[in-house]
Amino acid sequence: MKCGFRITLGLLLFAAMACVDPDAGLREEFRAATLKLADQRLPGAKISVAGRDGWFLHSGELRYLKAGSFTSENAVHANHRVPPEYADPVPAILDFHNQLQARGIDLFLMPVPVRPAVFPESVLGPEPFAGRETIPNLHLPLQELLSAVQEGGVRVIDLTPAFLEQRQHPKRGPVYCRSDTHWTPYGITVGAQLLAAEIKRMPWYESVPKKKFHKRWTTMPLKGVTYKDYEKASGTTLEPEQLWMRSIKLETKKGRRKFGLHHPESPVIVIGDSNSTKWSRQRSGLPHCLAFELGFQVDVLAVPGGGANGTRLNLSRKVRAEPEYLDGKRVVIWCFSARAFTNTLEGWIPIPL
Numbered sequence: 001m002k003c004g005f006r007i008t009l010g011l012l013l014f015a016a017m018a019c020v021d022p023d024a025g026l027r028e029e030f031r032a033a034t035l036k037l038a039d040q041r042l043p044g045a046k047i048s049v050a051g052r053d054g055w056f057l058h059s060g061e062l063r064y065l066k067a068g069s070f071t072s073e074n075a076v077h078a079n080h081r082v083p084p085e086y087a088d089p090v091p092a093i094l095d096f097h098n099q100l101q102a103r104g105i106d107l108f109l110m111p112v113p114v115r116p117a118v119f120p121e122s123v124l125g126p127e128p129f130a131g132r133e134t135i136p137n138l139h140l141p142l143q144e145l146l147s148a149v150q151e152g153g154v155r156v157i158d159l160t161p162a163f164l165e166q167r168q169h170p171k172r173g174p175v176y177c178r179s180d181t182h183w184t185p186y187g188i189t190v191g192a193q194l195l196a197a198e199i200k201r202m203p204w205y206e207s208v209p210k211k212k213f214h215k216r217w218t219t220m221p222l223k224g225v226t227y228k229d230y231e232k233a234s235g236t237t238l239e240p241e242q243l244w245m246r247s248i249k250l251e252t253k254k255g256r257r258k259f260g261l262h263h264p265e266s267p268v269i270v271i272g273d274s275n276s277t278k279w280s281r282q283r284s285g286l287p288h289c290l291a292f293e294l295g296f297q298v299d300v301l302a303v304p305g306g307g308a309n310g311t312r313l314n315l316s317r318k319v320r321a322e323p324e325y326l327d328g329k330r331v332v333i334w335c336f337s338a339r340a341f342t343n344t345l346e347g348w349i350p351i352p353l
Contacts (some may be wrong), residue, residue: 023136026128030138031068033123034116038062045233048226055122056226058181060339061114065123067342069141071148078342086347089145089308094152095350096312096334101153103353106331108198109149110157110191111338112183112275113142115176118163135164142338157194166190172217172244179238180224181337182275185246185284192286195333196293199268204330208267210295212251219244220282245279248288250297261287261300267328268298271315272335273307276300286335298333307336308344312351319353326353 041049041059051057070078075088086092097107116122117139121129129135137143137160146156163175175187183191199205221240231238249256261280270276270287277300279285291297301318303310319325
C-alpha cells in the first residue's frame with residue numbers, strides 16, 4: 001500500500017511539473033543530445049559536426065549550448081578558460097550601458113541565437129516536433145542573461161521568440177543559413193524590424209531627417225563555412241543552398257545609389273561581430289536593413305570575431321581619437337552571436353569609453 005502511494009505521489013509530482021513546464025522533458029533531451037554531438041566532430045574537420053535533419057553544425061554552436069547557464073555563479077563553469085573575474089558577461093554589459101547612459105545614449109543589446117536554438121531538429125531530428133504547431137525554446141540561458149541586464153536598465157531585443165515564430169518564410173526561406181552559422185537577410189529583416197519599432201518610439205526619432213530607400217529581393221547560391229569544412233574532411237560534395245538577398249539602395253534624384261557602412265553623422269551606431277556586417281557587400285546586412293526601416297543610415301564600428309570586447313575597444317579608440325564623435329548620438333545597437341557569451345577567450349572585460 002505504501003509502495004503504491006509513493007508511485008501515485010511520484011506520478012502526481014511529475015504531472016504537476018509537466019503542467020508548470022510541459023517542455024521540461026524535451027529540454028533535457030535537447031541538452032543530452034547536444035552534449036553527445038559536441039564530441040562528434042568529423043575526423044579531419046576543423047569546425048563542422050553532422051547534426052540531424054540534414055544540418056551541419058559548428059562546433060562553437062555546440063560548445064555554447066553545452067555550457068548551459070553562463071551568468072552569476074554559473075559563469076565560472078561555463079567560461080572556465082577565462083579569468084574568473086571576467087567570466088560573467090553581465091557586469092561588463094552593465095558597465096558599458098552605464099557609460100553610455102552618462103552621455104545620454106541608450107544601449108540596445110541584440111544577441112543572435114545559435115541555429116540549433118531555433119531549429120532544434122538539427123540536434124534532435126524532426127520526430128519530437130511532428131504535429132506541433134509551434135517550436136518551443138529548448139535553451140533558456142540566453143533569456144536568463146537578457147533578464148539580468150534588462151533589470152539593470154539595458155534595452156534588449158530577444159530574437160528567439162520572433163525567430164521561433166517566423167523561422168521559415170514561405171518564399172524568403174529560413175532565418176538562418178544551413179551551410180553557414182550566420183543569419184540570412186530574411187532573419188536580419190526580422191531583427192531590423194524589431195529594432196526599428198523600438199527606436200521609432202523614442203522622442204528624438206521624428207526630428208531626424210529621413211531618406212527614401214529601395215529594396216529588391218534576389219537569390220544567390222551559397223556554400224558556407226560548415227559545408228566547405230565538411231566537404232574537405234569527408235571528400236564529398238554538397239549542393240549549395242539558395243539564399244534570398246534583400247538588396248537595399250538609396251533613392252536619389254539621380255537614381256538609386258549604393259551606400260556603405262560609415263555615416264558618423266547618424267544618431268545610431270551599430271557595434272558587434274560579423275553578424276552586424278554580414279551580407280553588406282550584397283547591401284543586405286543589418287546596417288542596410290536598418291536604414292530601410294528607419295529612413296536614415298547608421299554608423300558601423302563592428303569587428304569580425306570581436307563581438308564581446310573588440311567592438312567596444314574599437315568604439316573606445318574612436319572616441320579617444322575623435323572626442324566629439326558621440327555628440328548627437330542617441331542609440332548604440334550591440335549585435336553579435338550568442339556564442340560570444342561562452343566562446344570568448346579573454347572573458348568579458350570592462351572597457352572605458
